[in-house]
Amino acid sequence: EHGVDSILHFAAKIVVPESVTDPLAYYFNNTVKTRALIETAVAKGVKNFVFSSTAAVYGNAEAPLLTEDMPLAPINPYGRSKLMSEWMLQDAHAAHGLRYAILRYFNVAGADPKGRSGQSTPQATHLIKVASQAALGQRPHLDVFGTDYETSDGTCVRDYIQVNDLARAHLVALDHLRNGGDCTIMNCGYGHGA
Template identity: 50%
Template sequence: MKFLVVGGAGYIGSHMVQHLLRAGHEPVVADNFSTGYRSALTGGRLVELDIADAPALDRLFADEHFDAVFHFASFIQVGESVVEPGKYYQNNLAATLTLLQAMVRAGVKNFIFSSTAAVYGDPEYVPIDEDHPKAAINPYGRSKWMVEQILEDFDRAYGLKSVCLRYFNAAGADPEGQLGERHEPETHLLPLILQAASGRRASITVFGRDYDTPDGTCIRDYVHVADLVAAHALAVDYLQAGGVSTAFNLGNGQGFSVQQVIETARQVTGQDIVVGEAPRRAGDPPRLVADPRRAYTVLGWQPRFASLEQIVTHAWNWEQKYPWH
């Protein structure tokens, strides 16, 4: 099948392109390279465009027939979204609406959306299932939840079918070492820890050791990027088979504390990682853990790389290749 992968030069998008190529599909990558990297593309045809550019999208859809569109072209930094909400609503919401309208004009019926557990806000209960109240506490999470609501309306009005995949903490790297995580600036815990292990940064900071958790540090649900993209492929199969528009949580269903991640990184890397201490950050709940059973049952998805050691090992193999070209 032929797929459009918007944001296909980013962290998860590039792994998606690689997964589709390995499965024998034809991915077309659309990216404006605001945060992505040309060197992250392992194949597929590249169309350099911004999804806010409606005429460019119309030309693309006129020239190509796509079986589905994968959307990875969102800004993802929670802290930045609080300081610059307009940037997030413009790109994550308005530009996505432009893409959806172009799909409707072209008659493209299947859409796989990279959403987030941030739509839930502070959890009322853990593990979090898909029916948990949606109460995002920052513009990043709100922008994603707004798109999810638009997708419900577009299904009713235009028959556009969608699957929203609510990631918990995406982590790890291609098990074969071709691809991995790189953001500028980097804000995710695991790559920051591994940068400290490799000497690219002097230390990492733990924000709060007084949470109501076994070791006092926050607990998060880390899901391997290879498992994430496998779920996207299954989501397309689900829609192609006539599945209704819906959402799925993607996580391991178990949480690991910040301290556990640090200790595992020390074991994997053999390096002493210098750790600094700081007070809690506003808006950091003690526990965020997914209930992924709906994805298991409906999509037939099962994480292959569920152990923290596997996730850290693959990420470390990638970090050791720095600088990337």
């Protein structure tokens, strides 16, 4: 009725430890509701679907650089809930022609440079947000987990992506689909750690 030809699906629960303690909430919110959205897209003739996924679908991959064709072995309900949604999109494409772009995020950081938006979860778990809160005196200290990684100081190396770059990646993926490009899966990070 309103000429909607594409969906960009960002909504999800994303806190890994919470997914372990409350897995059914993650399967309901991330998988069941995504299924309903895919079903509606097919029923209404939506042509393109851009899906926000996660690098958690790779699990504990040992490679220094993760590529889209690597084996998928998520180790927690969050990663599994996202992988199930990826599979549903692939199946909806095969059965109904729904075209998809799946973007697998690594570690999203940052906020709008003008301060209009940013991570707003009340109980922050992501390092950048937690470090900012500690620096502002909003929490008493910063816990850094993991001291046994093969790095100079033993801490983990993460591939961060700035939120504005990630937003641009979604627009590029949408343009790709709207211009007749093939269904695609893309990792979204910079390919190096910090």
